[in-house]
Amino acid sequence: MPHPLDNRPILRMNGAGNEILVLDLRGLDHVLAPQEARAIAAAPGLRFDQLMAVHDPRAEGDDAFMRIYNVDGSRSGACGNGTRCVAYALAREGKERLLLATDAGRIETRREAETLFTVDMGEPRLDWREIPLARQADTRAVALDPPVEGAPAHFSAVSMGNPHAVFFVPDARAVALETLGGKLERHPLFPERANISFAQILARDDILLRVWERGTGATQACGSAACATLVAAVRAGLSERRARLRLPGGDLTIDWRTDNHVLMTGPVEFEFEARLTAALFEDAAT
Numbered sequence: 622m623p624h625p626l627d628n629r630p631i632l633r634m635n636g637a638g639n640e641i642l643v644l645d646l647r648g649l650d651h652v653l654a655p656q657e658a659r660a661i662a663a664a665p666g667l668r669f670d671q672l673m674a675v676h677d678p679r680a681e682g683d684d685a686f687m688r689i690y691n692v693d694g695s696r697s698g699a700c701g702n703g704t705r706c707v708a709y710a711l712a713r714e715g716k717e718r719l720l721l722a723t724d725a726g727r728i729e730t731r732r733e734a735e736t737l738f739t740v741d742m743g744e745p746r747l748d749w750r751e752i753p754l755a756r757q758a759d760t761r762a763v764a765l766d767p768p769v770e771g772a773p774a775h776f777s778a779v780s781m782g783n784p785h786a787v788f789f790v791p792d793a794r795a796v797a798l799e800t801l802g803g804k805l806e807r808h809p810l811f812p813e814r815a816n817i818s819f820a821q822i823l824a825r826d827d828i829l830l831r832v833w834e835r836g837t838g839a840t841q842a843c844g845s846a847a848c849a850t851l852v853a854a855v856r857a858g859l860s861e862r863r864a865r866l867r868l869p870g871g872d873l874t875i876d877w878r879t880d881n882h883v884l885m886t887g888p889v890e891f892e893f894e895a896r897l898t899a900a901l902f903e904d905a906a907t
């Protein structure tokens with residue numbers, strides 16, 4: 622029985638350095654299983670931060686439905702950089718604006734320039750139950766309890782359709798991200814785990830950010846974390862509603878508009894196209 626993904630093209634792109642694979646599954650009735658996503662990540666040269674599976678639209682007016690996979694095969698409701706890469710891929714079909722749906726809601730994208738795309742990530746979710754957190758808390762300043770050695774005592778919690786914990790620190794580059802990230806991602810406060818951000822305020826419109834991503838680890842950029850960090854900084858009185866977020870892989874401009882929508886603008890790069898093979902999935906069948 623041939624594998625439905627045999628000889629299927631897959632695009633390798635990056636959004637501000639966030640390594641993204643875009644897999645067009647439109648016209649195919651196949652939902653990528655977590656083990657299939659992990660098998661793709663294990664293939665030479667195809668490791669990714671996120672894989673964006675693009676499916677036929679489910680509702681009138683949508684351009685596509687997206688499933689978002691982390692490198693461990695876990696799913697996410699949001700991926701800002703990955704969505705911008707999908708917008709770039711579909712722009713080749715002449716679509717400069719898109720309405721994309723995920724499990725967490727609808728996202729609009731707009732092309733600003735050849736390789737510059739804006740994503741409207743929608744409204745931030747700020748109630749502890751929406752993050753979600755394991756107990757009631759004021760999400761502007763949540764006590765890290767039990768404490769984690771080397772981590773600040775408090776963080777801000779924001780969901781952009783996926784869970785984020787934002788720690789404000791004096792020097793983001795000095796943070797032991799590889800040591801702290803995994804411990805905090807799986808802290809008992811986060812029933813669905815969390816993306817972990819360490820943010821340094823450089824100015825009221827300029828923030829340095831490093832991110833440990835849920836289900837993936839340290840990455841060069843994380844779009845939804847940049848959005849969550851800006852929202853957290855505004856709520857803490859540390860930032861204007863529009864700021865530059867500086868990530869190791871590139872800068873993102875985040876704008877928390879007065880209509881409560883959070884917009885992210887940043888670069889995308891096309892890297893290469895590859896072909897999947899049935900052999901790639903042989904072990905994944907188990």
Ligand SMILES: N[C@H](CCC[C@H](N)C(=O)O)C(=O)O
Binds near residue numbers: 671696700842844
């Ligand atoms: N690791 C995230 C998904 C990808 C987020 C990030 N790459 C972005 O650009 O938003 C999560 O599990 O919630």
